[in-house]
Amino acid sequence: MKDQLTYAMIGGGIGASIGQVHRRAISLDGRATIVAGALSSTPEKSIKSAQELGLDPDRSYATFQELFEREASREDRVDFVSIVTPNDTHYPIARLALEHGFHVVLDKPATHTSMQAQELEELAAAKGLVCCVTYNYTGYPMIRQARAMVRDGVLGTIRKVLLEYHQGWLASDLESTGHKQASWRVDPAKAGLGGALGDIGTHAENLISFVTGLTMKSVYANLHAFVPNRPLDDDVSVLIQYQGGAHGVLTASQICIGETNGISIRIYGDQGGLSWYHASPNDLRVTMLDGNATTYTRGEPGLHDDATFSSHTPPGHPEGYLEAFANIYRGAIDAILLQTSGSDESQLARLTPRIDAGRQGVRFIEKCVESAQKNTRINWV
Ligand SMILES: NC(=O)c1ccc[n+]([C@@H]2O[C@H](COP(=O)([O-])OP(=O)(O)OC[C@H]3O[C@@H](n4cnc5c(N)ncnc54)[C@H](O)[C@@H]3O)[C@@H](O)[C@H]2O)c1
Numbered sequence: 001m002k003d004q005l006t007y008a009m010i011g012g013g014i015g016a017s018i019g020q021v022h023r024r025a026i027s028l029d030g031r032a033t034i035v036a037g038a039l040s041s042t043p044e045k046s047i048k049s050a051q052e053l054g055l056d057p058d059r060s061y062a063t064f065q066e067l068f069e070r071e072a073s074r075e076d077r078v079d080f081v082s083i084v085t086p087n088d089t090h091y092p093i094a095r096l097a098l099e100h101g102f103h104v105v106l107d108k109p110a111t112h113t114s115m116q117a118q119e120l121e122e123l124a125a126a127k128g129l130v131c132c133v134t135y136n137y138t139g140y141p142m143i144r145q146a147r148a149m150v151r152d153g154v155l156g157t158i159r160k161v162l163l164e165y166h167q168g169w170l171a172s173d174l175e176s177t178g179h180k181q182a183s184w185r186v187d188p189a190k191a192g193l194g195g196a197l198g199d200i201g202t203h204a205e206n207l208i209s210f211v212t213g214l215t216m217k218s219v220y221a222n223l224h225a226f227v228p229n230r231p232l233d234d235d236v237s238v239l240i241q242y243q244g245g246a247h248g249v250l251t252a253s254q255i256c257i258g259e260t261n262g263i264s265i266r267i268y269g270d271q272g273g274l275s276w277y278h279a280s281p282n283d284l285r286v287t288m289l290d291g292n293a294t295t296y297t298r299g300e301p302g303l304h305d306d307a308t309f310s311s312h313t314p315p316g317h318p319e320g321y322l323e324a325f326a327n328i329y330r331g332a333i334d335a336i337l338l339q340t341s342g343s344d345e346s347q348l349a350r351l352t353p354r355i356d357a358g359r360q361g362v363r364f365i366e367k368c369v370e371s372a373q374k375n376t377r378i379n380w381v
Pocket residue numbers: 010011012013014015016017018019038039040041042063064084085086087089107108109134135136180181184199
């Protein structure tokens with residue numbers, strides 16, 4: 001069975017933000033190599049970016065359309081495509097990739113509309129292709145430990161979920177300075193319906209769903225732009241009701257000065273509670289009703305297999321963002337190999353978010369925007 005894959009990247013050229021993180025994360029496990037790319041929004045910059053990465057000139061493409069057409073006719077065509085372009089381009093690029101028979105790894109938010117995400121889901125299923133979404137925070141071993149414990153009922157019946165995702169980099173009118181990443185994120189044509197909601201709120205929604213498996217019943221969202229004349233929200237507060245009676249509070253904000261990437265998840269059941277903080281991702285604190293508290297640490301014996309298999313470094317050596325990101329690709333690569341070989345299910349493939357999670361994330365954006373516009377609670381179905 002083939003165990004080394006090749007991939008093409010769309011986006012992630014010179015001056016881009018997240019593409020290089022994807023490439024580093026993929027290279028961490030040495031199971032896939034970048035051999036082709038359409039890396040930028042202009043042909044000249046795409047070719048120059050490919051040169052800087054040392055790609056074969058024959059596989060350095062001016063546009064994604066050219067890449068799919070020419071790669072599809074090669075005997076050594078790439079196995080999958082990693083899409084790291086601004087949000088408005090995800091759907092057309094992913095669609096064309098799937099139509100040409102390539103597996104896809106797509107950054108979030110998956111698409112502009114949940115209908116588009118559903119189309120991708122159906123297309124991938126019809127073609128027997130894998131389509132994953134890089135909700136990278138689900139890759140942390142101790143997030144996976146939390147998921148296993150919550151789903152095994154350790155906390156009892158879940159009552160309350162608190163999720164915070166706070167940044168401060170958009171606290172001022174950064175877009176007016178021509179800042180590349182700020183400019184498209186506040187433009188509805190490029191970012192979609194949500195500002196902070198789409199950029200980081202979708203990570204937050206996914207983290208709750210991943211860990212708890214709870215199904216939403218309704219959302220009541222307050223969306224606000226604190227920076228004058230900004231057309232999309234930069235501050236989000238959502239009250240969530242879940243089926244089964246649990247309540248959630250999700251806040252996502254990009255105007256919290258002093259916060260760089262402050263994520264926390266706290267979950268309380270009728271038997272215990274847990275907390276995880278992005279600043280110390282190797283630790284998970286669990287406290288039981290009788291007051292007995294334990295800090296579980298990545299790498300120590302006795303953790304759930306989902307956490308153990310997701311570790312990269314030996315116990316006592318902290319690991320973080322890149323290893324968690326790498327876990328998403330480990331799962332995606334396993335899923336692609338399984339799809340082609342039909343062998344046993346892989347633990348990591350099972351944990352890697354697919355396009356159905358991406359569809360739910362976009363639906364969350366749509367429901368929150370509707371709720372904020374009508375200033376009322378909106379049912380999930
Ligand atoms: N998973 C995460 O934590 C995370 C973090 C940051 C960004 N993102 C997501 O990644 C995506 C990219 O964000 P970014 O901050 O890197 O943006 P960016 O503006 O820094 O980079 C986008 C890149 O895409 C290229 N591009 C644009 N249109 C293209 C096209 N038609 N063909 C080829 N390349 C094209 C640009 O030239 C640039 O190289 C967004 O969807 C964003 O939401 C995810």
